[in-house]
Amino acid sequence: MIKEASIILILSTLKPIGLATAKDVNSREFTSHSNGTVSVMVPGTSTIQSLQPVQFCGEFVPLRQSNVTRRWVTVLLQQSRHRDYLLRLRKRAVKFFPVIEPVLVRYNIPRDFKYLPLVESDLSGTSTSPKGAGGYWQLMPQTARDFGLIVRPGNDERRDLYKSTVAACRYLQELHHELGSWTLVAAAYNSGVTHVQNRIDQQGVRSYYNLRLHRETSTYLYRVLAYKELLTRPRMYSDMLSPAVLADLTRPLPGERFQPGVLPFSRPSSGPGVEPEPTWGPRSRNFLEETLAQIVGEPEENNTTSDAGSASMTSSPGQTPATMAGLLGLRVLRFRRTRLWQVFLAAKRKIQPLFDWDWV
Template identity: 80%
Template sequence: MIKKASVILLLSSLNFATAKDVHSREFTSHSNGTVSVRLPGTATIQSLQPVQFCGESVPLRQSKVTRRWVTVLLQQSRHRDYLLRLRKRAVHFFPVIEPILAKYKIPRDFKYLPLAESDLSGSSTSPKGAGGYWQLMPQTARNYGLIVRAGRDERRDLQKSTVAACLYLRELYSELGSWTLVAAAYNSGVTHVQKRIDQQGIRSYYNLRLHRETSTYLYRVLAYKELLTRPRMYSDMLHPAVLADLTKPLPGERFQPGVMPFVRQSTEPGVEPEPTWGPRSRNLLEEALAQIINGSTGGDGSAEDSGSMMTSPGHAPMSAAALLGGRVLRFRRSRLYQVFLAARRKIQPLFDWDWV
């Protein structure tokens, strides 16, 4: 079933739009959740893939939502040097932020909030006095255990400020019950959001009439998420130089951003997907190796079960040799694959080889 609505995209003479050029243009919404937008002046059709924040889908079928989403995407994608700088900072900071979010059961998408708040800069301070990576107000920071005084401001400590932000986000969620509304309240305050909910009788961030900055805040966070993880999905909107910067490998980056599949995140409490930035936790093979090498056994002397793999004392040397051989094969295969691509296609693989 195809539904049509109005959204305008007015592009510049170079066919790359700026935010002020976006008003309304015909687009097509498909049953699979994608939205096709024809770029004016060209025969190019940009397909907008489903987008979600903390498991809550963005209603792209609504013309107002699509217009706002495209506007923010185009606005953020204009700043080439800025986006590359954010990528480089994220490589170092996300591995610190993600485990803390997981510990306090905050959805992983909130790691993109500091990009919109402070550009991942600890020295950033707003005119209203909010400071640090998470732009916490002085009294809010003190309420959650941070020291804020002349000569010592723990809002500039990434780990401590992230813990305080997690505690604050959990409190907001207990009041609002929606992670999208939590993001809005983080920007404008819970009083403003709750007042608008009471006045309008609406509990959807995308349909609430909020302050201008707050009404686009979550879209900015989502734009950072999309542009840093799957920029090729928006290749028709991006200048080739910007796309090249967003897809080239960076030292220390866990993966090269590419066409990341749309995977609906689990909403079960306590279930947190593996981090996409930084080192991953040990997989099944590594757990089995650790048990064999350490001689791990159960309380009755029998070998413990590691998933579907069973080990026994009598077969430990043979199992260890086989698994270690698998590790060597995995490494050699990855290196050979990279050399092959470098020689034949002059590119690097999108993802590291993993055990199968």
């Protein structure tokens, strides 16, 4: 009876915002596996979708919990139905993410927070909520003033992408200092730190996925994750997406440095505080580097590294001349092919690089 009551409670929180109900995602239609994946029966079809592990700021979503999996699939299906809206958000992300990301890095805010403005304002600076929150990050007037923004008629700096991002990062830092968890920070950004802290004190739970919050906040982080996954790994959800939506999400866009597709998923190699590889923009180590590291071994601690982030070409006792020659050939081929490929794509699309070093 307790389990059935909890299911009814969770589903009742989804109905008022227009999400799917139990007929769409049934708890008996998904199975968790030992490798962290979850198999889900796509509603209305006989297709089985394999859900890969999902993380927000290094914290993995507990997909083995039936209520979490049901809510995640429900929100993902809801967000993926709006084809034109997703394409418009993707185009805006290509334009605005290069401005947001450096500010996040400067203030030590995880890169996953760049998806919050997609949920808050659709990445529109002129968006204003009925409660008075405005700008790209939907900051309340007093909160914006507290963090250095000017908010008055005729001069609202919440509509300035760079300045509002700086203020939002300072606000996120303060929330993290109070709550200590980035998932709880996202929830507090939506509903306020007082609401989240009161629910933590009442329920004795510090996990966002197990806290009972009000309707909008209970699905807020799932919506952020849905945009992150759909914009970075759409092919992972090909069984859930229509062919038209999948084509829009995987078609290259001018100026887009990262092409969405299937990314290799790996857990953080160090402690829980280490941020995983970025999901948007150039990666610090590509597939070729990983393959070469397996062939010739990782470099010693006293070996130097090149400015491209690769292992040093200094030979070691375990490397034969043939291995070194092959390694050198692969590295030269890598740099030449990368530059020629960029020039070819640019000539084909008739675009110019943003900076002189883009093709170097």
